[in-house]
Amino acid sequence: MITHPSGALGDEKYRPQFHFAPEKNWMNDPNGLIYYKGEYHLFFQHNPKENVWGNMSWGHAVSPDLFSWQELPVAITCTEETGIFSGSTVIDYTNSTGFGSVENPAMVAIYTEHKNDKSKQSQCLAFSLDNGRTFTKYEGNPVLDINSPDFRDPKVQWVENQWLMTIARPDLHQISFFTSHNLKEWKHLSDFGPTAEVGGCWECPDLFQLGDKWVLIVSLNPGGYQVGSGTQYFLGQWNGKKFIADDVKTRWLDYGRDNYAGITFNNTPQDRRIFLGWMSNWEYAHTFPTQPWRGAMTLPRELSLHGDRIIQTPINHPNGFPEVSFTTSDGAIRICENNERYVEIGVRNQKLYIDTSRAWCDLDAPTLQEIAIEKGEIDIRVIVDRGSVEVFAVGGAIVLTNLVFVETALTSVQPLAGANNLKVAGLQTTHA
Structure with a gap:
């Protein structure tokens, strides 16, 4: 059952039954995917006011099993001057930020603040001490600003006793890596790209380990496998400073039309690598004929590696699938x-x-x-x-x-x- 603030899931035409979709209004990229205290948190790009892109804020839903979603109030809201673009969340167990304590660690969101006049994108923090129900924006924002209009989608994780940020330079077809000890002060490590598919901007990166390999996921729009949006991935190694690809072969994560901007959950039980994507395509997302909502997520999928190919296995639904x-x-x-x-x-x-x-x-x-x-x-x-x-x-x-x-x-x-x-x-x- 998918529930929303106004009650159980609706029965509107095209409304999915076991894929998450908001009660109403626009949704695109998944953000801040994390598991904490028995809940999977799905934050997402959301327009709280209209069924089209705009007023970008972080919507929020939680689930014990990745299917029984409960939609919560908007987590991080836009302002008249800025939008809240994509990003990630972490649990600051060591209290490196000072936002919480070791006994009650903060859930910290690292997100892109987008100037609505398109002059700049920079990286900011917000923190929660009540399991993501309310967030406070950090007074020292932005924490990473390179004075660029295209610099977004930070995916942050704890690697080798430091915070590692993987972030997109869309117009350069590059992924940049930064490191920090406290999420507030960041040092540039290296860049990857351009290489493989460069037919559109690079967005929504994710870096993680599968077996003895490291995987770098990069979303691409346009320039997908057939039209519009698509996601490619690279295999290689992370040496602590840079990602070294095994080759520059094009590997598509999905050969269909409708899987974009996907990332994986942080902090999952047994370190399972679980992926979730936006089930749409920028070629027609704005005119998708659904009301009163527009946008849904893919099935959650556990990733593994066989040879040089990612294997995607759908997470089992408690009641099975059609x-x-x-x-x-x-x-x-x-x-x-x-x-x-x-x-x-x-x-x-x-x-x-x-x-x-x-x-x-x-x-x-x-x-x-x-x-x-x-x-x-x-x-x-x-x-x-x-x-x-x-x-x-x-x-x-x-x-x-x-x-x-x-x-x-x-x-x-x-x-x-x-x-x-x-x-x-x-x-x-x-x-x-």
């Missing part, structure tokens, strides 16, 4: 509202594909994605919500996240030739 899985080397299924409205997913000509042309609207966007795969039979898992499908293939090494539009919901599965080992849960099975 989903279908099958194997094929040359076959497909359709997930249908009826015989005229459906999504087709399968393999043909040695390519994995998803075709949403029969489950889309008038918005101008590609409705076919294809990804070359190795020869042979592959596994495909599709999780279905109202308004979206998420495809996890080859054990989660290939992922496609796509918004869809049908009048009610996708409720049945129709296997086509070549679809083997079909398993269906929470959906009906029909035949042509």
